[in-house]
Amino acid sequence: xxxxxxxxxxxxxxxxxxxxxxxxxxxxxxxxxxxxxxxxxxxxxxxxxxxxxxxxxxxxxxxxxxxxxxxxxxxxxxxxxxxxxxxxxxxxxxxxxxxxxxxxxxxxxxxxxxxxxxxxxxxxxxxxxxxxxxxxxxxxxxxxxxxxxxxxxxxxxxxxxxxxxxxxxxxxxxxxxxxxxxxxxxxxxxxxxxxxxxxxxxxxxxxxxxxxxxxxxxxxxxxxxxxxxxxxxxxxxxxxxxxxxxxxxxxxxxxxxxxxxxxxxxxxxxxxxxxxxxxxxxxxxxxxxxxxxxxxxxxx
Amino acid sequence: xxxxxxxxxxxxxxxxxxxxxxxxxxxxxxxxxxxxxxxxxxxxxxxxxxxxxxxxxxxxxxxxxxxxxxxxxxxxxxxxxxxxxxxxxxxxxxxxxxxxxxxxxxxxxxxxxxxxxxxxxxxxxxxxxxxxxxxxxxxxxxxxxxxxxxxxxxxxxxxxxxxxxxxxxxxxxxxxxxxxxxxxxxxxxxxxxxxxxxxxxxxxxxxxxxxxxxxxxxxxxxxxxxxxxxxxxxxxxxxxxxxxxxxxxxxxxxxxxxxxxxxxxxxxxxxxxxxxxxxxxxxxxxxxxxxxxxxxxxxxxxxxxxxxxxxxxxxxxxxxxxxxxxxxxxxxxxxxxxxxxxxxxxxxxxxxxxxxxxxxxxxxxxxxxxxxxxxxxxxxxxxxxxxxxxxxxxxxxxxxxxx
Numbered sequence: 001x002x003x004x005x006x007x008x009x010x011x012x013x014x015x016x017x018x019x020x021x022x023x024x025x026x027x028x029x030x031x032x033x034x035x036x037x038x039x040x041x042x043x044x045x046x047x048x049x050x051x052x053x054x055x056x057x058x059x060x061x062x063x064x065x066x067x068x069x070x071x072x073x074x075x076x077x078x079x080x081x082x083x084x085x086x087x088x089x090x091x092x093x094x095x096x097x098x099x100x101x102x103x104x105x106x107x108x109x110x111x112x113x114x115x116x117x118x119x120x121x122x123x124x125x126x127x128x129x130x131x132x133x134x135x136x137x138x139x140x141x142x143x144x145x146x147x148x149x150x151x152x153x154x155x156x157x158x159x160x161x162x163x164x165x166x167x168x169x170x171x172x173x174x175x176x177x178x179x180x181x182x183x184x185x186x187x188x189x190x191x192x193x194x195x196x197x198x199x200x201x202x203x204x205x206x207x208x209x210x211x212x213x214x215x216x217x218x219x220x221x222x223x224x225x226x227x228x229x230x231x232x233x234x235x236x237x238x239x240x241x242x243x244x245x246x247x248x249x250x251x252x253x254x255x256x257x258x259x260x261x262x263x264x265x266x267x268x269x270x271x272x273x274x275x276x277x278x279x280x281x282x283x284x285x286x287x288x289x290x291x292x293x294x295x296x297x298x299x300x
Numbered sequence: 301x302x303x304x305x306x307x308x309x310x311x312x313x314x315x316x317x318x319x320x321x322x323x324x325x326x327x328x329x330x331x332x333x334x335x336x337x338x339x340x341x342x343x344x345x346x347x348x349x350x351x352x353x354x355x356x357x358x359x360x361x362x363x364x365x366x367x368x369x370x371x372x373x374x375x376x377x378x379x380x381x382x383x384x385x386x387x388x389x390x391x392x393x394x395x396x397x398x399x400x401x402x403x404x405x406x407x408x409x410x411x412x413x414x415x416x417x418x419x420x421x422x423x424x425x426x427x428x429x430x431x432x433x434x435x436x437x438x439x440x441x442x443x444x445x446x447x448x449x450x451x452x453x454x455x456x457x458x459x460x461x462x463x464x465x466x467x468x469x470x471x472x473x474x475x476x477x478x479x480x481x482x483x484x485x486x487x488x489x490x491x492x493x494x495x496x497x498x499x500x501x502x503x504x505x506x507x508x509x510x511x512x513x514x515x516x517x518x519x520x521x522x523x524x525x526x527x528x529x530x531x532x533x534x535x536x537x538x539x540x541x542x543x544x545x546x547x548x549x550x551x552x553x554x555x556x557x558x559x560x561x562x563x564x565x566x567x568x569x570x571x572x573x574x575x576x577x578x579x580x581x582x583x584x585x586x587x588x589x590x591x592x593x594x595x596x597x598x599x600x601x602x603x604x605x606x607x608x609x610x611x612x613x614x615x616x617x618x619x620x621x622x623x624x625x626x627x628x629x630x631x632x633x634x635x636x637x638x639x640x641x642x643x644x645x646x647x648x649x650x651x652x653x654x655x656x657x658x659x660x661x662x663x664x665x666x667x668x669x670x671x672x673x674x675x676x677x678x679x680x681x682x683x684x685x686x687x688x689x690x691x692x693x694x695x696x697x698x699x700x701x702x703x
Contacts, residue, residue, distance in 0.1 A: 047370035048395055136535045137479060137552065156534040161681045164538075247489045248537040249677035264367060266666045 034280065041273035050269065058270075066274045071250055071258070078165055079234075079254040082172070086236075087229040089173045094180025094225070099214075101181075102188050112185065119178035127242020130171040134158050134243070161251035164244045168252055171239050176232065180225055187221030188214070227290030231283055255279055325608045326354040328379035330369070332362040332595075338435065338627045339383065346615050353608050366391070373397055373600070380603040381613060384432065385595040386423040387491070387669070390661035392598070393426035399599040400429035404610045410618050419592040419656040420632035426661060432596035433617045436629025438559045439590045439656040440496065441648050442466075442580065443545070443566075446573040448473055448480070448554040459577035463522055466555075466580045470531040473554035482531040484544040484553035487523060489677050492540050494659065494669040495591045496557060497523075497676055502589035502657055503581050508668055509701060511675065512687070512694035518582070520679045520686040527680055537680055559593060560630060560649050563642055576648040578655075592656035594629050664700045671696035 007013030041062055043055040066072060101112040118126070133140045134157035142154045157167040191214065199209050237256050240246055246253030246261065253261075255275055263272030331339035343355040358379070360368050366388055372378040384392060392398050405411045411433065413421065420434035446456035452472050460466040470482025486496050497519070498508065504515020526532040533553075536544065541558045548556035549569040556562075557579070566574060579590055597616050599609045623629045624637050630649050631637060640646040662668055675693035678684040684692070 047367065048374060048397075050371065050374055052374075137533055137547070159534045159537040159539075161683070244538060245489060247677060249489070249674070249681045249683055251681070266670050267366075268667070 037273050037280070038277055040270055041277045043270060045269045045273070047267050047269065062270045062274045066262075066271050071253070074250050075253050075255055075258045078250075078252065079256075081165060082169055082236075082254050083230055083233045085166075085169050086172045086176060086233045087226060089169075090176035090180045090229055091222075091225060093173070094177045095184050095222075097177065097181045098184035098188055101185060112181070115178045115181060117178075118175060119182075123175065123236070123238035124242055126171065126175055127239045130167075130174075130239070131158065131243050134167050134171075158244050159248055161248050164248065165252040168239055168243050171243065172233065172236055175236075175239070176229060179232070180229065183225050183228075184218070184221055187218050191217050223292075224290060227286050230286045234279060234283060324352055324354060325605050326356060327381060327603075327605060327609055327612060329355050329357045329612075330360050330365070330379045330382040331357060332360060332365060332383055334359055338623075338629075341626075342616055342619060343612075346612055349615075350611070353612070355612065373602070376602070378600050378602055380605065380609045381597060381599050383435065383595050384598050386420075386592060387659040387661065387665040389424055389432055389596055389598065390426050390665065391663045393429065393431040394663035397601055398431040399601045399603065399606060399609075400431060401433065401599065401610065401613070402430045404606075404614075405430060408610075408614055410614050415633040415635070417632055417634070417653055417656065419653070419658050420594075420596075422658040423592065423661065424596050424598075432598035433613055434594065434596050434632035435616060436594050436620070436623040436627065437632040437653060437656065438561060438593040438630055439649060439652045440499070440541075440557055440559045440593075441576045441578060441590070441645075441652050442555055442557055443548060443562070443574055443576050444555045445548070445551070445570075446575050448551075448572070452554075456573075456575065459575070460580045461577075462580050462584055462586075463582050467522070467525070467531075470526060470555065471529070474531045476530065479552055481533050481547070481553045483526060483555040483557070484532060484548050485523075485526075485536060485557040486539055486541045486544045487527075487536050487676050487680055488538055488540050489673045490540065491666075491669055493673045493676055495593065496541065497672065498657070498659060499579055499589040499591050499655075503579075503586055505587070507657075508660060508662075508672070509697060510694075511672060511697065512690040515582070516690045517686040520676065520690065523676070524680050524682075524686070537677065559591075560624075560645075561628060563645065564628065567642075576645045578648060578652055588655040590652045590656045592658050594632070662701070667700045668697050671700075 004013065042057060042059055044058050044062075045055055049055045097112075097115065101108050136142065136154055136156035136159055139154075139157065141157065142151075145151045145155070155163065158164050195213055195217075196209060199213060204212065234256060237260065240252065240254065240257040244252040246257045256279065259272045259275035259279070261272075262268045262275065329339060329343060331337075333339045340357055343357050347353065347355055362385070365382075365384065369378065369382060369384075369392070378397075389398070405413060413430070416434065417437065419439075420437050421430075424430055424432040424434060442459065444456070444459055449456040449459075449469075454469060454472060460469045466483070472482070474480065474482040487493050500519035500522070501507065501511060501513075501516050504513065504519055506513040506516045527534060527536060533539075533547070542562075544553075545556045545558040545562045545566070546569075547553045548558075549562075549566055551570075551572065578588065581588055597613045599606065599613060603609050617633075620631045620633055621635045621637055623631055624646060625639075625641050630653050632653075637646070637650075659665065660668070671693040674696075675686075675689040678692075679686045679689045683689075
């Protein structure tokens with residue numbers, strides 16, 4: 001006992017305790033659910049066999065069933081569009097705004113703070129607001145477009161299968177911009193001023209400064225923002241629930257929503273797990289890229 | 301001596317509390333109601349009549365009920381009595397999780413199976429057993445704006461009786477320049493879409509297990525025509541019945557297909573004369589059908605107090621004549637409702653109840669329902685022809701039924 005207390009005091013024991021605590025936490029709250037999810041995806045599981053481990057093992061049959069479902073192709077393509085378009089536009093607009101607020105003008109910091117309003121709102125509230133904006137017959141957006149004479153017929157943003165996915169993407173881009181902007185602002189603020197001054201003295205124009213200084217020095221923050229953006233986008237569930245429920249006719253269905261539908265609407269829990277396992281594989285790959293990009297954080 | 305009497309007194313006290321607690325039976329009840337609604341009100345009344353029975357009411361969100369119940373049953377923490385939506389009874393009954401009430405009903409002086417309408421009775425029947433008692437019912441009918449009928453030169457005393465008449469009326473009543481659609485209904489990709497579509501299919505002779513029929517395609521094409529010609533809003537595809545009827549209340553649709561649950565809000569929001577009519581049939585003389593909604597009071601097989609639980613469920617059933625005026629459901633059995641609210645509309649729904657058919661029953665109902673929803677949605681969005689969409693649905697349904 002005395003030896004134990006001594007070992008904690010001299011910090012070697014304490015180190016071990018802390019490490020084990022962290023490992024224990026990760027084991028219980030991350031590794032176990034992850035493994036459990038994989039196990040479920042290989043068994044036949046319904047609502048009533050959730051609590052027991054004795055379930056028929058079917059191996060990869062669930063994967064074959066899910067990937068063979070005609071909806072799978074639509075969902076995959078929708079998910080790709082949703083992630084790529086969301087991340088590209090969130091990043092482009094967020095970066096643009098970050099650069100804009102980097103300029104010294106009165107009220108810049110306050111305005112930048114105001115942009116966070118969107119970020120602190122729960123996604124379900126955002127969804128409700130956007131569903132009023134995008135409503136077909138009485139939506140704000142249609143009213144504006146018609147008043148400006150841009151269209152003469154209502155666009156059914158949420159119920160037209162050719163449009164509904166893009167409507168959710170627009171709402172999601174809006175939701176993600178503040179996060180991108182703030183993280184990139186922090187990155188921009190960390191670039192030393194004198195580098196720009198030196199470049200300016202050497203006659204570098206604004207574009208040249210952007211491409212030869214800002215962009216290379218922003219590599220790490222950009223990598224982080226892109227990876228996190230992909231992960232957040234793949235987590236986006238509430239907007240689908242509030243706006244289109246994946247419809248009409250799966251036109252705006254994406255993997256994360258489909259997984260939920262399979263698990264909790266038709267109670268095919270193993271199929272829902274299959275979709276989430278496939279998503280985890282992808283997210284792990286993105287996370288690997290993210291950790292690599294943070295390793296270079298101190299490079300300048 | 302004093303010590304001894306003291307011990308006696310304590311022992312006596314303990315014994316008496318033991319007797320009291322043995323008498324007091326406590327029942328857990330799960331419901332989708334909020335305080336002030338059906339289960340809360342009636343549990344209070346029951347406890348007043350039976351002070352020895354305590355009922356603990358707990359609200360569960362409607363959409364969480366099946367999941368929460370399944371989880372609770374799996375971990376042995378389920379309630380004694382719960383509300384279950386009609387099509388889910390078979391799911392729980394097939395797993396042996398519900399108590400068969402038949403032996404109790406046979407002895408009961410209050411419950412008489414013959415009084416229960418065929419639809420609600422089918423919803424609680426599974427393989428010969430009776431696994432619950434309906435708390436009430438609802439069904440759908442055609443609401444219409446009598447003022448708009450007059451304005452358009454239609455006779456409000458003669459609402460559409462056939463699909464063709466419905467189409468003509470919708471066409472006459474649609475006024476795009478005023479943002480008024482002829483009709484509102486729901487083709488949303490949830491259970492509500494199935495709920496609205498099944499009667500149309502059933503009127504043509506089909507049912508949930510037989511969807512790929514000529515009549516089914518005719519019904520779907522009829523819906524498609526309403527949308528394609530903009531006699532109904534394209535948002536019909538993503539809007540539930542409540543929101544669709546909201547547009548009717550606001551005067552943006554001249555007719556709406558929905559149920560009696562709309563009436564409290566309609567009486568507040570609609571500043572026009574509204575009436576109701578039976579769902580139109582494919583052609584004169586065709587079989588009628590209507591949807592069956594609401595749910596059932598069921599007792600879980602795991603209950604420790606089946607007798608008391610049945611007493612309560614029986615008491616709930618006994619209140620059937622009150623449900624329309626006090627809670628807004630239609631009676632699920634043939635009872636006399638004295639002085640009903642909205643008497644004329646009540647008469648229509650009461651008539652409609654006779655044609656209301658259960659969804660299923662089948663333990664895998666959600667999968668069957670989803671196949672039907674997908675057929676509706678892919679047809680209405682023009683991704684597939686009605687026949688092909690129904691054929692796909694039939695294959696999926698056959699797969700489920702064959703399992």
